[in-house]
Amino acid sequence: MTEAFIHAENLTFSYKGSNGADDIPALTNISLDIQKGEYVAVLGHNGSGKSTFAKLLNLILEPTSGTLIVGGTDLSSGDLSEAELIALRRRVGMVFQNPDNQLVATIVEDDVAFGPENLGVPMPELRERVDGALATVGMSEYADREPHHLSGGQKQRVAIAGILAMRPECIIFDESTAMLDPLGRREVLDTIRALNRENGMTVINITHYMNEAALADRVVVINDGTLLMDGTPDEVFARRDELRAVGLEVPQCAELIHRLREAGVPIEGTAISTAKGCAELLVAAFSKRGNENG
Amino acid sequence: MDKLCLEHIGYTYSVGTPFEYTALDDVTAHIRDDRITGVIGHTGSGKSTMMMLLNGLVKPTKGKVYLDGYDINSTAKELYSDWLKRPEYQNMRKSTAKKAIKAEVQRRKRGLCFRVGLVMQYPEYQLFEETVYKDIAYGPKNMGLSEEEIRERVLYGARFSGLSDDLLEKSPFDLSGGQKRRVAIAGVIAMKPEVLVLDEPAAGLDPLGREQIFNEIRQYQRSTHSTVIIVSHSMEDMAEYCDDMIVLAHSKAIAEGTTAEVFAQISMLDEVGLDIxxxxxxxxxxxxxxxxxxxxxxxxxxxxxxxxxxxxxxxxxxx
Amino acid sequence: MKSIAFGQYYPANSPIHRMDPRAKVILTVLYIVCTFLCRNTLCFAALLLSAVFLTVLSRVPIGMILRSIRPLIVILTFTSLINVFMTKGERLLTPSWEIPLWGAHVWRIRIFAEGLWNALFMVVRIVALLIGTSVLLSYTTTPIALTDALERLFSPLKKIKVPVHDIAMMTTIALRFIPTLMDETQRIMNAQKARGADFTSGGLIKRAKALLPVLIPLLVSAFNRAYELASAMECRCYHGGEGRTRLKILHLRVSDVFAVLLLVAFGVGIFFLNRVGILYTMK
Structure with a gap:
């Protein structure tokens, strides 16, 4: 068995209570492995602890207890040198929610260069990396624009390019589409998908949009700081009632299948995470009935 | 009946600079009384600008906005010839009548934002007071109400936006994101507006939060019979919660009518790239x-x- | 999607725009020195010509430059008047007008030719100063290039522990966030206006108080942004200026050096022209 890129065992994190108050647990006993090249969605309602999980992965927060190994580096030992920390953050990049609050420079290409500049990447490699990253996210023609003239989706793609230019192995998207309109969201999701499929990037997308989770290979549901579900989108969406109990919902089409089944329509199959899959199931169910007719 | 009526509205930002930008172009739309009207369109389709036109925050570069048949941007001068014939001004001396008309127009202008209450996008960023109570009271206080009335208004606003009483004495900055948003909405509802406009009220909330906030808005509308306008780019939410819809695309209003009527033109919605x-x-x-x-x-x-x-x-x- | 015209930068592709920003900073300093070197009619004529030359070279529309002078008209008029009425010289142009004030006091208006010249020179000097600095720097250099240039020009100060890099980084971030915060201010003002806030009426204290509902949320949001930005910068491996490379390496070209030398020559020329006293020389 190959070693997992991310290995968490009984991972626990508590926020320090202020003024001697009790510590506030945010994550308790999370155990899971994420392999290289996986596309994982982490689902949960606001305040479920899903963002805390993301922040542990590149040590913005330090684990309180348990084991967390990322790319062979043990993050739970608590004694990383500055050089190791920088190496970790280069390998595990993070794109945040608010596109405005993560762009540093006043010109797009300068911003993309910020990461590799910090890593001391010399010219002309630096130039290659910046141009390459901008091309990957489809923002080459905006290289000399000012970020505040861009749309939300474009800004977020610039932020992604800024991470890509550091040549990471894994990118975490911490609710990166929450503030975007449908068009911007689609731009970013298409970019994420391409990164995973074409560049083999390990992708972790923290989100509360069910339709986004459906795009991943694997969905992890976190509720009240504990791991509730872990499976393919089809498997997770099959457990609609449990999801609803923790303030989540399934995509409309999956909901439809559930409700039809409850109404006594026999629909077989499990592929309920996409509209296409649901259509297939329904066609099959109806034509079966039709055939019996004939 | 039409509560609000926009006629041939045009709005252009930064006229005469390299950044000139037309947000609205010859938009005509009607918003009916006692209904929830959804305004849908892309970012940059002019939705937010249109909302700011309704309560007089911005004035249209072209066209007119009518609230109950009154042009909200009319000046006293434009009204003199018409209004001087009205019985309440007929018996006055002309100069007194003119003064009275002027005062009336001023009064209406000032009162407009209380009649058309606007909840902007991400309204939780406008909270500033020490307590939730005081923050909700900001609008009613600006209306010049008495302490007693203000109190009644604050409780009214808090009730409709689902805030429990024990939150009222807390600092708004200590609340969760969803609660903050509710405080901001309560602050506008407390003005008891005839028209409540909400720009993306559920943006960034999780599924449960979305559902709760939309249900509260619906409940508010059904029990007050006021006019509610919701701006959103989520077709799924619009379909679920709106009675009427207006579709904006590329600065123009391309469809209006009941939700069913608008969705009947679904292929057109597809063409302008909205997420069906x-x-x-x-x-x-x-x-x-x-x-x-x-x-x-x-x-x-x-x-x-x-x-x-x-x-x-x-x-x-x-x- | 409202855009804010930020700063004075006027995008164009002129020889001045293409110049190394460090050269432009040096040129600006030299130009300022030149304006103060001028003493006589010839010098000021040369100065005025140089300002016109620079404007043409920069391809910045003359209207824009004139507009930037407009706010200075009050100051220009005021200093001119002071010069005209207060300078005492030898060539008296007016008969001694006397304006009775109170009691036995009178104000004697005497205008000397020297006063008129001084006023004229002063106006030329200020206008040239303004045109020179704006054409050489603010209209033709992006704020970010300027920050960059200053960081490099002052980098020797690192030896005496001046945090040049940090100051430059802070300036860059400030420049990046000014438009964002301006948008935000507008948004919050609109939100409070929608709740009946009135920012325009009442006395000074009332108006200042009316701004609190804008300033507090703005401050809260700015702190949030700062916090998030700090996280994002850490995630992008920022660890101070040490070992950083740069995407944009500034190259001082021959033409830049030439331009600096030319301006030095211009200064020397003025120095000598000052000795050729035609019409009038300032004391």
Missing amino acids: PQITQLIRMLRKRGIDVPENVYTVDRAVELLRDHYQALKGSQT
């Missing part, structure tokens, strides 16, 4: 595969009904 609900897409796929269901289905409830009936019919024909 997943359920509608599914029904279309089924139709393409030869399953005989009506085309314009845009809520899960309706789809369940139709497909269940379809199945029953198949089963029925079998026996």
Whole structure:
């Protein structure tokens, strides 16, 4: 068995209570492995602890207890040198929610260069990396624009390019589409998908949009700081009632299948995470009935 | 009846600079009384600008906005000739009447933002007071109400936006994101506006938060019979919660009517690149595969009904 | 999607725009020195010509430059008047007008030719100063290039522990966030206006108080942004200026050096022209 890129065992994190108050647990006993090249969605309602999980992965927060190994580096030992920390953050990049609050420079290409500049990447490699990253996210023609003239989706793609230019192995998207309109969201999701499929990037997308989770290979549901579900989108969406109990919902089409089944329509199959899959199931169910007719 | 009426509205930002930008172009739209009207469109389609026109925050570069038939941007000068004939001004001396008209126009202008209450996008960023109570009271206080009335208004606003009483003495900055948003909405509802405008009220909230906030808005509308306008780019939410809809695209209003009427033109919505609900897409796929269901289905409830009936019919024909 | 015209930068592709920003900073300093070197009619004529030359070279529309002078008209008029009425010289142009004030006091208006010249020179000097600095720097250099240039020009100060890099980074971030915060201010003001806030009426204290509902949320949001930005910068491996490379390496070209030398020559020329006293020489 190959070693997992991310290995968490009984991972626990508590926020320090202020003024001697009790510590506030945010994550308790999370155990899971994420392999290289996986596309994982982490689902949960606001305040479920899903963002805390993301922040542990590149040590913005330090684990309180348990084991967390990322790319062979043990993050739970608590004694990383500055050089190791920088190496970790280069390998595990993070794109945040608010596109405005993560762009540093006043010109797009300068911003993309910020990461590799910090890593001391010399010219002309630096130039290659910046141009390459901008091309990957489809923002080459905006290289000399000012970020505040861009749309939300474009800004977020610039932020992604800024991470890509550091040549990471894994990118975490911490609710990166929450503030975007449908068009911007689609731009970013298409970019994420391409990164995973074409560049083999390990992708972790923290989100509360069910339709986004459906795009991943694997969905992890976190509720009240504990791991509730872990499976393919089809498997997770099959457990609609449990999801609803923790303030989540399934995509409309999956909901439809559930409700039809409850109404006594026999629909077989499990592929309920996409509209296409649901259509297939329904066609099959109806034509079966039709055939019996004939 | 039309509560609000926009006629041939044009709005251009930064006229005469290299950044000139037309947000609205010859927009005519009607918003009916006692309904929830959804305004849908892309970012940059002019939605937010349109909302700021309704309460006088910005003035249209072209066209007129009528509230109950009154042009909200009219000046006293434009009104003199008409209003001087009105009985209440007829008996006055002309100069006194003019003064009175001027004062009336001023009063209406000042009162406009209280009649058309606007909740902007991400309204939690406007909170500033020490306590939730004081923050909700900001609007009513600006209306010049008495302490007693203000108190009544604050409780009224808090009740409709689902804030429990024990939160009122807390600092708004200590609340969760969803609660902060509710405080901001309560602050506008507390002004008891005739028209409540909400710009993306559920942006960034999780599914449960979305559902709760939309249900509260619906409940508010149904019990007060006021006019509510919701701006959103989520077709799924619009289909679920709105009675009427206005569709904006490229600075123009391209469709208006009841939600059913607008969704009947679904192919047009597709063309302007709006995200049509997943359920509608599914029904279309089924139709393409030869399953005989009506085309314009845009809520899960309706789809369940139709497909269940379809199945029953198949089963029925079998026996 | 409202855009804010930020700063004075006027995008164009002129020889001045293409110049190394460090050269432009040096040129600006030299130009300022030149304006103060001028003493006589010839010098000021040369100065005025140089300002016109620079404007043409920069391809910045003359209207824009004139607009930037407009706010200075009050100051220009005021200093001119002071010069005209207060300078005492030898060539008296007016008969001694006397304006009775109170009691036995009178104000004697005497205008000397020297006063008129001084006023004229002063106006030329200020206008040239303004045109020179704006054409050489603010209209033709992006704020970010300027920050960059200053960081490099002052980098020797690192030896005496001046945090040049940090100051430059802070300036860059400030420049990046000014438009964002301006948008935000507008948004919050609109939100409070929608709740009946009135920012325009009442006395000074009332108006200042009316701004609190804008300033507090703005401050809260700015702190949030700062916090998030700090996280994002850490995630992008920022660890101070040490070992950083740069995407944009500034190259001082021959033409830049030439331009600096030319301006030095211009200064020397003025120095000598000052000795050729035609019409009038300032004391």
